[in-house]
Amino acid sequence: MNLLKNLVFVMFIVLLAGCGEEAGVSSSPTPKEGEKITIGFIVKQPEEPWFQMEHRFAREASKEHGFELMELAGTDSEKVLSLIDNLGVKGAKGLLICTPDVKLGPAIMSRAEKYGLKVIAVDDRFIGNDGKFMENVHYLGIAGKEIGKDVGAELYKEMQKRGWDVKDTGVAMITFHELDTAKDRTDGAAEALIAAGFPKEQIYLAPQKTSDIKGSLEATDILLVQKPGVKHWLVAGMNDSAVLGAIRSMEARGFSPKDVCGIGINGTDCIGELEKREATGFYGSMLLQAKKHGYDTATMMYRWIKEGVEPPLDTRTRGILITRDNFREILREQGFEGI
Ligand code: FCA
Numbered sequence: 001m002n003l004l005k006n007l008v009f010v011m012f013i014v015l016l017a018g019c020g021e022e023a024g025v026s027s028s029p030t031p032k033e034g035e036k037i038t039i040g041f042i043v044k045q046p047e048e049p050w051f052q053m054e055h056r057f058a059r060e061a062s063k064e065h066g067f068e069l070m071e072l073a074g075t076d077s078e079k080v081l082s083l084i085d086n087l088g089v090k091g092a093k094g095l096l097i098c099t100p101d102v103k104l105g106p107a108i109m110s111r112a113e114k115y116g117l118k119v120i121a122v123d124d125r126f127i128g129n130d131g132k133f134m135e136n137v138h139y140l141g142i143a144g145k146e147i148g149k150d151v152g153a154e155l156y157k158e159m160q161k162r163g164w165d166v167k168d169t170g171v172a173m174i175t176f177h178e179l180d181t182a183k184d185r186t187d188g189a190a191e192a193l194i195a196a197g198f199p200k201e202q203i204y205l206a207p208q209k210t211s212d213i214k215g216s217l218e219a220t221d222i223l224l225v226q227k228p229g230v231k232h233w234l235v236a237g238m239n240d241s242a243v244l245g246a247i248r249s250m251e252a253r254g255f256s257p258k259d260v261c262g263i264g265i266n267g268t269d270c271i272g273e274l275e276k277r278e279a280t281g282f283y284g285s286m287l288l289q290a291k292k293h294g295y296d297t298a299t300m301m302y303r304w305i306k307e308g309v310e311p312p313l314d315t316r317t318r319g320i321l322i323t324r325d326n327f328r329e330i331l332r333e334q335g336f337e338g339i
Contacts, residue, residue, distance in 0.1 A: 037067040038092040039301050040117075041294075042083055044100035044124070045212070046073035048241065049268045050290065051098065053336070054122065057294025058096065065302050077104050081111055088115030094301040098123040102179065105134050118304055120297050120311065124181060133180075135313070140297050142265075143316040144181045147286050148188020148236070151263045154321055155189070155234040156196040158261045158283060162232075170230035171203040172223055172246050174216045174237030182211065182238035185265055189236040208242060216245025224253050233281070235262030240269035240285050247273075247281045257281045267322050268336075274327050284327075286319030291335050293317065 041058050043051035055071040062069035070087065074080035080099060087095060088111075095117045099108060105126025112119045123141050126134040159169055173190060176182040186205075194200050206223040208215035216237060233255065235246045243264035250260050260281025264270050267287025273280060292315075300311035322330050 037094070037302065037305055038070065038087070038090055039067055039094040039096065039298060039305075040070040040072055040083065040087040040092050041096040041122075041298065042072045042074035042080060043098050044074060046075070048266075049271070050239070050266045050288075053268050053290035054098070054294035054297075057291045057335075058298035059294075061295045061298035061302065065299065067302050069298065075100055077101050077107075080104060081107060084108065084111045084115070084117070087117060092117060093305045094118045094120075096120050096122050096297050096301055099126065102127045105137065109134070109137060118301065120301055122293055122297050124179060127180075138311050138313055140293060140300075140311075140315040140317070141181055142288055143318055144184030145188040145191075147265060147288075147319045148185035148190075149192040150188075150286055150319065150321070151185070151236050151265065152189035152192025153196060154263055154284070155236060155261060156193055156198055158263075159198075159232070159234060162258075162261070164232040166197075166199065166202075168231040169202065169234065170227055170232075171198065171234045171236065172220055172250075173203055173205050174208055174219060174235070174242040174246050175205050176208045176211045176215075176238050176242070179211065179238070185238050186236060193234075206246070208237075208245075211238065211241070213241045213245040213248070216242045217249045218245075220246040220249035221253075224249060232259045233261070235260065235281070237262075238265065240264035240266045240273075243282060243285075244270065244273060250281060255281070263321070265319065267319065267327075267331075271327070271331075274322070274324050279324060284321055284323035287322045287327075287330060287334060288319045289317045289334070 045051055058069055072083050074083050095112055102124050106129050120138045125139050125141055126137050128134045173186050175186045190203050204223055204227060206219035208219045233250060235243050237243045243262040247262050257280050261283045262281055263283055264285035267285040268290060270285045273282045303309040304311055
């Protein structure tokens with residue numbers, strides 16, 4: 001009985017594979033005239049407003065150009081690979097992806113190749129089996145080091161504006177070194193602070209176990225116990241969530257918002273914070289260009305499939321500082337209408 005079942009199952013798979021071939025699932029690079037183009041966009045943390053924005057802007061591109069966009073959540077490696085299988089079976093031609101694990105790069109590429117999917121890695125760059133960046137995979141991400149430096153320079157200026165004595169001030173640097181773009185950002189912030197004259201030994205690293213608010217809150221709780229003498233805190237991290245977690249931890253330990261100044265990165269995940277009636281220790285954020293990460297990547301992919309226009313291999317975007325005073329105006333200027 002079991003043997004029979006297995007046989008039927010194998011025949012079914014063979015049949016399916018055959019259908020795929022006929023429907024052009026394998027590697028036909030250019031779509032036939034009138035054929036609907038499907039592009040999948042997998043993001044690692046769908047709960048983060050940043051990734052919702054990327055999807056939203058990609059959706060705008062899909063409406064404008066008339067392709068089908070599949071907005072997908074790939075929160076772990078297994079999910080990502082099975083989503084790629086689904087895209088392959090559906091006959092999709094392109095994959096935009098911010099992977100939950102950069103080391104999955106080689107597996108993503110070989111799976112995508114099997115289905116003839118073109119790939120653009122978004123935000124987080126793939127790492128190959130040799131531990132190096134997969135430089136032959138198209139990538140659009142942020143200029144992490146430079147944006148981090150902007151954060152560090154702004155924090156230093158704020159410390160001076162507030163008249164804090166350097167000797168009573170510490171930097172809570174919320175790190176996530178597992179991810180290169182995150183390390184670039186916090187390294188950049190530290191470099192700029194040191195270049196401005198901030199003492200290196202007062203920059204304290206608080207490693208996050210997970211790259212979310214909870215991970216940062218827990219990391220900061222530990223740091224605050226270790227450094228009871230610090231009166232004023234400057235805070236930097238890989239993104240808004242990293243800084244928000246630290247601010248929450250400091251509030252819980254009784255620090256007044258006047259003694260805390262944090263600057264995040266993304267600018268999309270802190271709107272509620274900036275809208276609060278009373279200022280918190282979250283001073284501002286480097287607003288990234290979500291439109292480029294969503295609309296532009298989707299458009300690049302569409303053109304690549306439709307017209308054979310290959311996108312640049314490596315594109316980096318920058319950020320602009322938003323604070324309680326200017327965030328509405330800048331968000332409007334940057335195309336974030338209605339968020
Ligand atoms: C990484 C972070 C996101 C965002 C993006 C540009 O993927 O996890 O929050 O900062 O880079």
